[in-house]
Each structure stands twice: as structure tokens, then as C-alpha cells.
Amino acid sequence: MARLAGVSQATVSLVLGARKQGVAISEETRQKVLDAVRALGYVPDPAASRLAAARNNLLGVFSFTSTFPTDVQHSYYPFLVGVEQEAAARGFDLVLFTGSSTGGAGAAGPQALNRVRLADGCLFLGRHAPADELLRLVADGFPVVHLGRRDELEGLAWVGADYISASRTVVARLAALGHRNIVLVREDDDAPASTDREHGFLKGLEEAGLSGGPAAVFRSADPRRELTAERLRGWLDEGVTAFVAEETDTGDAWRALCDAARDAGVDCPRDASLALLGSPPPDLAGDPVPTGFDVPRPQLGAAAVRLLAALVAGEEATEPLVACAFRTGATAGPAPGHP
Amino acid sequence: MARLAGVSQATVSLVLGARKQGVAISEETRQKVLDAVRALGYVPDPAASRLAAARNNLLGVFSFTSTFPTDVQHSYYPFLVGVEQEAAARGFDLVLFTGSSTGGAGAAGPQALNRVRLADGCLFLGRHAPADELLRLVADGFPVVHLGRRDELEGLAWVGADYISASRTVVARLAALGHRNIVLVREDDDAPASTDREHGFLKGLEEAGLSGGPAAVFRSADPRRELTAERLRGWLDEGVTAFVAEETDTGDAWRALCDAARDAGVDCPRDASLALLGSPPPDLAGDPVPTGFDVPRPQLGAAAVRLLAALVAGEEATEPLVACAFRTGATAGPAPGHP
DNA sequence: GCGCATTACTAATACGCATTAGCGATCCGG
DNA sequence: CCGGATCGCTAATGCGTATTAGTAATGCGC
Structure with missing residues (x-):
């Protein structure tokens, strides 16, 4: 024990503890302790510290x-x-x-x-x-x-x-770009992550003074099959200029949207805008980078x-x-x- | 404390300790303790265990x-x-x-x-x-x-x-494919991981009855600059038919080798063989997959x-x-x- | 019915530190 | 020169567990 080597005992604890407690220690003693600690190569046992502190960090x-x-x-x-x-x-x-x-x-x-x-x-x-x-x-x-x-x-x-705010922001950006007719593509899932996005989407529409009727949300259990190029064309003919997809495990909504746009011969940033409420699946991460938001996981x-x-x-x-x-x-x- | 809940005290320790000590515990008591433990969700404090000179898993x-x-x-x-x-x-x-x-x-x-x-x-x-x-x-x-x-x-x-054995094996495979003249490209690093590979390489040559002179090892601090297409051509002209690169953090040796081969117009598996002593950097992972070995990290x-x-x-x-x-x-x- | 063994447990202690109350010494105002 | 305050340190206690010594209860042989 360092206490034997030095001169004191659990004063060591006070010196090493570096607590801003009210207990005062003279500089002289402090040095004596530190010297002894160095000389003996003393290291506090973390098990004991944590036990005594009733907190194991x-x-x-x-x-x-x-x-x-x-x-x-x-x-x-x-x-x-x-x-x-x-x-x-x-x-x-x-x-x-x-x-x-x-x-x-x-x-x-x-x-x-x-x-x-x-x-x-x-x-x-x-x-x-x-x-x-x-x-x-x-x-x-x-x-x-x-x-x-x-x-x-x-x-x-x-x-x-905060999917709601994030989704709202995306819609606001689209609205600021002049889009007055926006459709949300979502999967058939009632997870909060999913419904929150829809909430935010609708809220964004409302705040931009746009129509948020049920037609603005396309809900599909299998978007890759149901979201066809024809359907996309139909929307475009109705005056829709921007499409928003939710992020899911599989990324199917976004994938379907991209595929449909390609099949329909749509020049993406020019003829129509696409946005993704979340991060793309790895294979669609770049080229082009989807407009949308990132969940700040760290x-x-x-x-x-x-x-x-x-x-x-x-x-x-x-x-x-x-x-x-x-x-x-x-x-x-x-x-x-x-x- | 579980002891209060049950009926006993540090008998708990004996029950949970599962030590094959000579201390006997009746099955009845043992169950009482286990039940109490379950009911309370009791878990031994790891710090206390350690302090008492025991394990905490x-x-x-x-x-x-x-x-x-x-x-x-x-x-x-x-x-x-x-x-x-x-x-x-x-x-x-x-x-x-x-x-x-x-x-x-x-x-x-x-x-x-x-x-x-x-x-x-x-x-x-x-x-x-x-x-x-x-x-x-x-x-x-x-x-x-x-x-x-x-x-x-x-x-x-x-x-x-075991880089030595692995590198030796790679050389043995190349030898089995008929290569009699093989060059190792390594960086200027004296880490064991590096020297082991060279050892294995030389050992492999030796066991295959091939020449392992100093000419067989090309050591460079900056292979991407020094390992030129001309140099590669030179080796090919001297009869070298296979090249082996070590794996490094940057993957520079392998990258240099691939680049040089491409620049020299070498048709890789046909005109000359390449092998990598380790795993390729992510951007060179496929197409083609480098012959070599994988470090089984898990x-x-x-x-x-x-x-x-x-x-x-x-x-x-x-x-x-x-x-x-x-x-x-x-x-x-x-x-x-x-x- | 008395020693002796065996069984089934419990009381007591140690582990090494943090923390708190307390004690002697010094200082300071009056 | 005395009471109180402040400073610098230490004795004592507790943290929750593992282990050891010890005790009460029961069994057994003679």
C-alpha cells in the first residue's frame, strides 16, 4: 500500500481522487504522495474504486x-x-x-x-x-x-x-423550387418511422399552401410492382412535378420510383424532381445522390x-x-x- | 439484497458461485435462492466480485x-x-x-x-x-x-x-501452375506482417526449387511511382511470369502492380499472373478478384x-x-x- | 446416552478504495 | 490570553461479494 510507503494512508485517495471536495491538502503532502505512488508503481484497483463509489461507470x-x-x-x-x-x-x-x-x-x-x-x-x-x-x-x-x-x-x-420535421423540410424545399403538386410514395407499413414521414409530408404541404388530399399519398405493399411507368406518366399528366419516397429497410419505394422514372423516360432533375425521406440503399447511394435527408445515426x-x-x-x-x-x-x- | 428476500444471506454466494467447493447446499435451499434471485432480478455486482478476488464473466x-x-x-x-x-x-x-x-x-x-x-x-x-x-x-x-x-x-x-504459411502456399500454387520466375513487390516497412510475408515467399520459392535471390524481391518505399510499366516489361523480358504483392494499409503495392500491368498492356491471367498476399483495398475487391489469401479476421x-x-x-x-x-x-x- | 461424523447452513472477515466525521494545530479578532 | 474559525490530516465506516471458521442439527456406532 502506498500509504505505508509515503507517510499517510487514505489521504492517498484524496490526492488521487482529484475531487473538488472541500477537503484541503497541502502541496507538500500532495507531492509526497505522488512521489511514493510513482516509486511503488501504485495503481488504484478499479474494482475497489467502483465498489466504494457505488457506481461502476x-x-x-x-x-x-x-x-x-x-x-x-x-x-x-x-x-x-x-x-x-x-x-x-x-x-x-x-x-x-x-x-x-x-x-x-x-x-x-x-x-x-x-x-x-x-x-x-x-x-x-x-x-x-x-x-x-x-x-x-x-x-x-x-x-x-x-x-x-x-x-x-x-x-x-x-x-x-425527428422524421416529421425532416420530411416537412424536404417538402418545403420542393415547394420553394416551385413544385405545387407533390406525391408521396410509401409502403404499406404502420411503423412510427413510416407514419411520421407521412405526417411531416402532409404538414409540409399544408404549410406551403398545397393540396394534401389523399391523392397525394400513394400507398403500396409492393411498390416495385405497382408503381409502374404508366402510373408515373399519369401523375405527370395530372400536373405532378415532384415525387417523394419514404426510406424503408429494402429501399423498395425509392427503387421503384427511380425505375419508373427511368422507364418513363423522365429526365430526373429537369422533367420531374425526386426526393427520398431518408438514406438510399447502398447500391443507389451515388450517381445521382438522392435529394432528401440523412438520419444522423452517430x-x-x-x-x-x-x-x-x-x-x-x-x-x-x-x-x-x-x-x-x-x-x-x-x-x-x-x-x-x-x- | 437477495438474501433478505429469500431467507438466507451469503448462502446466495454459494449457490450462485457454482464452485465445486466442499460446502453442501440442500436442493430445497438452492431452489429458494434461485427463485428469489429470479423474482428480484438480482445480479451480482461485478466490482464486488472482482474485489473479492473472483470472476465476473x-x-x-x-x-x-x-x-x-x-x-x-x-x-x-x-x-x-x-x-x-x-x-x-x-x-x-x-x-x-x-x-x-x-x-x-x-x-x-x-x-x-x-x-x-x-x-x-x-x-x-x-x-x-x-x-x-x-x-x-x-x-x-x-x-x-x-x-x-x-x-x-x-x-x-x-x-x-500465419502469413508465412499463407504466402508459401500462394507461391506453391503459382509454381504448380508452371511459374518458375516470380517477383515479390513489397513496401519499405519492417513490420512483422511484412517481413513474414517475405519469409513465406522465399520459403515457397525454395520449396519449389526456384531461385530466391535478392532479385526476386522488389522493395520500394513508393511502389506507385517506382513500379513502372517499363520495369514490369523488363521483368517480363527476363522471363518473370508471376508477380506477388504484399497487402498493406494503403494497398499501394497491389495497386501499383495492377496499374503497371495495365499500362504495359499485359493481359493479366494469360500473359502474366498476379497474386496478392492478403486482401485487396475495397475499390479493387472484385473484377477481377485477386488470387491470394484472406486473413480470417473473425x-x-x-x-x-x-x-x-x-x-x-x-x-x-x-x-x-x-x-x-x-x-x-x-x-x-x-x-x-x-x- | 455419549462421542464423533456428517450435513446444512451462518457469522465473520477480507478485499481496496471513497467518504465522512472528527481531532489537533494554527490563526485571528477582541 | 481566550474563544472560535480555518486548515491539514487521519480514524472509522461502508460498498457487495467470496471465503473460511464455526455452530446447530441430525445420524450413527457402541
Whole structure:
């Protein structure tokens, strides 16, 4: 023990603790301690520190699928970039839990989620975590943050992207370019991510003083089949000059829109504008870059960590929505006949 | 505390400890405890476990740079796939320690690595971890495994890819295709990964009964500039029929080789064969797929975890080298004039 | 019915640090 | 020269677990 070497005892703790506590230490003693520490090569045992501090500086990251899936496409990587940075900045280390693995013993029984309690709090990715277990944690006062909108679970803290504002902005941009007749192509999905976009779209129309009737939204379970070149031509003949697609897992809405436009012989930025409410699938990422918005995944991860840190610290902070960044892209231009 | 809920106290420890100690527990009590544990969602505090000189089923993963870099190219992702799988299979959870973060305070003092002692053992990625700190951990008996060859540090356990055998195999394949005159293009780097490849290359030549003089190795600090089409032509005129490039961070050796071959008007698999000792940079990954070998990164990660688990268990196991998989590819074919 | 073994548990302790109350010394105003 | 305040440090306690020593209860042989 360093205390024996130096002259003191748990004064060491005060010196090394660097707390801004009210306890005063003379410079002389401080140096004596530091010298002894150096001489002995003393290093504080983190286990003891964390035990004494009743706080182990660990944040859990729980994903039902593996955190590092073999299929990189479908990974949480972009979120984790932000999660790691923010956690590091706040002095937290991350514990990775995966639904498939969790439980040491192997069996991912109903106990699976309990293991996260060894951390100070836990971040949940993906919507596969069983709701009742999640709520149990929350009810027990364990700090939990869900990455992705989770309105339906009372009391569960979450952070999500602000699809409504982002979609509204896209429509506003199109309107500013002179488009007075815009159609939204969406898939047949009632996920919040999907309905939010429609909300934002309609809100954007309204704010621009445009017609937002049901005809403005084309909803299809299989857009790649149903969104044909003829249909597109029909819209164009009716005076539609811009088309907006929602982002989905498969990117089908956007793909269908692009294909239809090509098949119909439409010169994209000139004859009609296209926009994507989100990010394109990798194979359609460039050439041309879709006009639309990007979900700032790293920032989402960071925001989630901030929220979680606040909860761990006993604060009541809320920071649910993160703004998306508008992506100018190259698929939208002035409406035909617009200055 | 679970003890209050159940009926007992630190009997809990005995039940959960699953130690094959001589202390007997009746099946009835054991069940009572387990039920209480389940009801409360009790999880042993990892810090307390460690402090009491026991395991907590946590393995650390320490990377000096962030584990999830913004620049995905240079990421540890492929390794972590294997690390996560193997750790899960063995009932360990992973703790991510990021070097950059260390200390929240910002200054990554000499204590940087110390946090990892909270876990049962720790895996180190990248060669930026300070050697003295690493050796300190080793000296203290803390289980440490370095992912990537680390011969120079006495006593440090590591796992690495067997570049020697893999490179030898590539040469053997080329020899089997009738190539009698092969040149290795390497960069001016003395990293083990680089010298190992040269070793394997020369060994392969030797075993094939080919000349392995210094002329067989072309070493350049800037191959993209120095490996010109003329130089390539020169070699071809001297009877060289196959070229082998080492893999580097930038992929410059391979890139230079491909460019030179193209500029010289060489029809790749027919006029001359090319092979790459490793994986190509992403932009050269396909069309044609380079003949060579793949570093089995996930397997490397898994092997590292196995080794670490062995160390944690107090065994002396060694499993340093992992075999690489030969990649047939499309850039190598029979030597001109070979059946 | 008395020692001795065995079984099934519990009380007590150690682990290494953070934190708090408290103690002696010095200082300062009156 | 005295009471109170401030400074600088230390003794003591608690964090939650694993482990060891020890105790009560039961069984068994003679």
C-alpha cells in the first residue's frame, strides 16, 4: 500500500481522487504522495474504486441480435460510433449484451435482460427487446434508454430521429423550387418511422399552401410492382412535378420510383424532381445522390448516451428527438417552368 | 439484497458461485435462492466480485483508437465479429474500453490501461497500446491477449495470422501452375506482417526449387511511382511470369502492380499472373478478384478469445497462429507455355 | 446416552478504495 | 490570553461479494 510507503494512508485517495471536495491538502503532502505512488508503481484497483463509489461507470448496450452481425449491412455500427464517443467523453465504458448470448450460463431465458443490471444503466437497440422485461427494469428504477422511438411503452425513455420535421423540410424545399403538386410514395407499413414521414409530408404541404388530399399519398405493399411507368406518366399528366419516397429497410419505394422514372423516360432533375425521406440503399447511394435527408445515426447514439447518463445521474432530462440533416442531392431541381 | 428476500444471506454466494467447493447446499435451499434471485432480478455486482478476488464473466476489449471509428475502412469490425461470437459462446460479456476516452478528465495518463482490471482479462487491439503498461498488467498476473503479432514483448500472449504459411502456399500454387520466375513487390516497412510475408515467399520459392535471390524481391518505399510499366516489361523480358504483392494499409503495392500491368498492356491471367498476399483495398475487391489469401479476421478474434479464456482459467494454453484461407481469384493462371 | 461424523447452513472477515466525521494545530479578532 | 474559525490530516465506516471458521442439527456406532 502506498500509504505505508509515503507517510499517510487514505489521504492517498484524496490526492488521487482529484475531487473538488472541500477537503484541503497541502502541496507538500500532495507531492509526497505522488512521489511514493510513482516509486511503488501504485495503481488504484478499479474494482475497489467502483465498489466504494457505488457506481461502476459502465453503460450497457443491449441488442437482441449480435452487436457485430456478420451481415454488416444491417448493423448498428453507425449508432455505435456516436455511442462510443459520447460514452468515452463522459468516462463510461460500455458493456455489450446480446440477446442471443446473454446470460453467461447460455440460456437466454426470461432472465436475459436482468444481466444488464450489472451496469449503471443500459441502452437498447432495435425493437426486439421484450416489452414486459423492459418495463420491469424501468419500474425497478434502473436507467434505461431505447434507441428508436418507443412511444407505446409508458415510462420508457427513448431517443429518435425527428422524421416529421425532416420530411416537412424536404417538402418545403420542393415547394420553394416551385413544385405545387407533390406525391408521396410509401409502403404499406404502420411503423412510427413510416407514419411520421407521412405526417411531416402532409404538414409540409399544408404549410406551403398545397393540396394534401389523399391523392397525394400513394400507398403500396409492393411498390416495385405497382408503381409502374404508366402510373408515373399519369401523375405527370395530372400536373405532378415532384415525387417523394419514404426510406424503408429494402429501399423498395425509392427503387421503384427511380425505375419508373427511368422507364418513363423522365429526365430526373429537369422533367420531374425526386426526393427520398431518408438514406438510399447502398447500391443507389451515388450517381445521382438522392435529394432528401440523412438520419444522423452517430448523433442519435450520442444523444441516447447523454440521456442515459442523465438518468444515471438521477436527473429527469429529456432529449427525445434529434434533427435530421437535409441532403441537397441531385435529384431535385426547379419545377418545369419555374424561374 | 437477495438474501433478505429469500431467507438466507451469503448462502446466495454459494449457490450462485457454482464452485465445486466442499460446502453442501440442500436442493430445497438452492431452489429458494434461485427463485428469489429470479423474482428480484438480482445480479451480482461485478466490482464486488472482482474485489473479492473472483470472476465476473467480463472480458475487456481495449483499443487505443475508438472501437467504432468514423472511418469504417480501418476498423476492427471483422475481428469483433469473431470476438463477440466466441465470448458469447463461452458465457462472457464484453466490456469496451476505449483508450482515447480514458479518464473523462481527458488526459490519458499512465493509468489509461488500468481500468481494464475490472474485467477478468482483456484483449488488446492495434499496436498503439503502450508497451510498458501492457507488460505491467502481464507482470501483475492479469490475463492479457494481444490481437496481432507482438513478439517483441516478452511474456505477452498474442494471436496472429500465419502469413508465412499463407504466402508459401500462394507461391506453391503459382509454381504448380508452371511459374518458375516470380517477383515479390513489397513496401519499405519492417513490420512483422511484412517481413513474414517475405519469409513465406522465399520459403515457397525454395520449396519449389526456384531461385530466391535478392532479385526476386522488389522493395520500394513508393511502389506507385517506382513500379513502372517499363520495369514490369523488363521483368517480363527476363522471363518473370508471376508477380506477388504484399497487402498493406494503403494497398499501394497491389495497386501499383495492377496499374503497371495495365499500362504495359499485359493481359493479366494469360500473359502474366498476379497474386496478392492478403486482401485487396475495397475499390479493387472484385473484377477481377485477386488470387491470394484472406486473413480470417473473425477466426482470429475467436482464437484470441479462446486464448484469453484459457488464461483467465489459469491454463497456460498457446494458440498463436491462425491459418489463412487461400483465395483462388482470377488473376493467376498457368504460366505461358504451361499445359 | 455419549462421542464423533456428517450435513446444512451462518457469522465473520477480507478485499481496496471513497467518504465522512472528527481531532489537533494554527490563526485571528477582541 | 481566550474563544472560535480555518486548515491539514487521519480514524472509522461502508460498498457487495467470496471465503473460511464455526455452530446447530441430525445420524450413527457402541
